[in-house]
Amino acid sequence: MFQIGICDDEAGSRALLAGYARTLIQHQGLNFRLQEYASAEALLSAQDKPEILLLDVQMGGMDGVMAAKTLREQGCGSIIILVTNYIQYAIDGYEFNAFHFLKKPVEYERFCRVVGQAMRLVYRNAHATLAVKCEEGLRQLTVRTISYCETDRGGVLLHLPGETVRCRRGIAQLEQQLQTALAADSNCMPGWKHSLHTSINWRIYTIVFRINKTALSQYRITEHGIL
Numbered sequence: 001m002f003q004i005g006i007c008d009d010e011a012g013s014r015a016l017l018a019g020y021a022r023t024l025i026q027h028q029g030l031n032f033r034l035q036e037y038a039s040a041e042a043l044l045s046a047q048d049k050p051e052i053l054l055l056d057v058q059m060g061g062m063d064g065v066m067a068a069k070t071l072r073e074q075g076c077g078s079i080i081i082l083v084t085n086y087i088q089y090a091i092d093g094y095e096f097n098a099f100h101f102l103k104k105p106v107e108y109e110r111f112c113r114v115v116g117q118a119m120r121l122v123y124r125n126a127h128a129t130l131a132v133k134c135e136e137g138l139r140q141l142t143v144r145t146i147s148y149c150e151t152d153r154g155g156v157l158l159h160l161p162g163e164t165v166r167c168r169r170g171i172a173q174l175e176q177q178l179q180t181a182l183a184a185d186s187n188c189m190p191g192w193k194h195s196l197h198t199s200i201n202w203r204i205y206t207i208v209f210r211i212n213k214t215a216l217s218q219y220r221i222t223e224h225g226i227l
Contacts, residue, residue, distance in 0.1 A: 002030075002122055004115070005050030007037040007067070008083065009059040013104070014038070017054055017083070020111045030119055040067035049076050051122045052115065054102070057084040057092075065089070068096040079118045130177055132158065132167040139165065143178070 004021050008014045014036050025032050035050055037043040040062035043053075049071065057064040068080050082093055082101040090101040099121075100114045128143040147159045149167075156167040156174050167174065 002032045002119075002126075003035055003048070003050040003052070004032050004119075005035045005037060005043065005053045005078070007040060007043045007053065007059075007064070008056035009039055009061075010056075011038075013056065013083075017106065017111070020106070020108055021054075021115065023108075024112055024115060024119075028116070028119070030123070032119065040064065043067060044070055044074075049078050051078060052118045053078045053080050054083055054115070055080055057082055057086075057089045065092045065095075068093075068098065072096045079121065081114060081118065132165065133169065134165050134167055141165065149174070 006014050006017045018034055021034055040059055055064045079099045082098050085104045087103055099118055130141045130143050132139055145160050149156050149158045151171050156171055158165040158167055
């Protein structure tokens with residue numbers, strides 16, 4: 001079972017988002033459960049992190065931006081959706097690969113579009129496989145089991161629990177495969193340019209991308225995304 005987390009220090013906001021999520025889960029018939037966090041500290045101290053995280057930006061104590069950065073530093077690959085009163089805060093999401101954002105007060109229709117897309121991505125990526133040529137021949141690897149990868153003498157080392165697999169493909173070829181397997185182009189805020197690191201962390205489902213910061217000024221932040 002997959003998990004949707006809601007982190008907000010306002011009980012009313014948590015209740016609203018939780019109600020939206022329950023309705024969406026019931027309507028879609030998907031295998032998700034809810035987990036609520038009253039603070040960023042409670043979220044960070046939780047042993048199991050949710051696959052999808054609705055994270056309020058403005059909170060007492062640690063704010064949502066700092067919490068998201070800390071999660072990434074810990075290797076957490078949750079799909080993060082920022083929830084904020086001010087869309088200007090959405091630009092902070094490039095630092096930790098936020099999937100999208102919701103502007104308060106959150107409307108149910110937009111909630112369904114954004115969270116529904118994230119839920120479909122979780123289901124797709126949970127079963128994504130990668131065919132790699134290695135010394136033993138062709139192998140099918142489940143992407144979610146790959147801890148990280150790195151370039152090595154013209155190939156790529158894929159680090160899995162208990163073993164390391166050397167792929168004969170280059171990093172560029174691997175990127176093309178992953179974009180197909182993980183729908184990578186949809187796994188960031190709309191319009192944000194990104195490229196693949198030569199060292200990637202797939203601890204849950206998401207790929208860690210490097211955002212082209214110089215391109216940010218070319219886009220206009222709106223309620224519907226970064227254009």
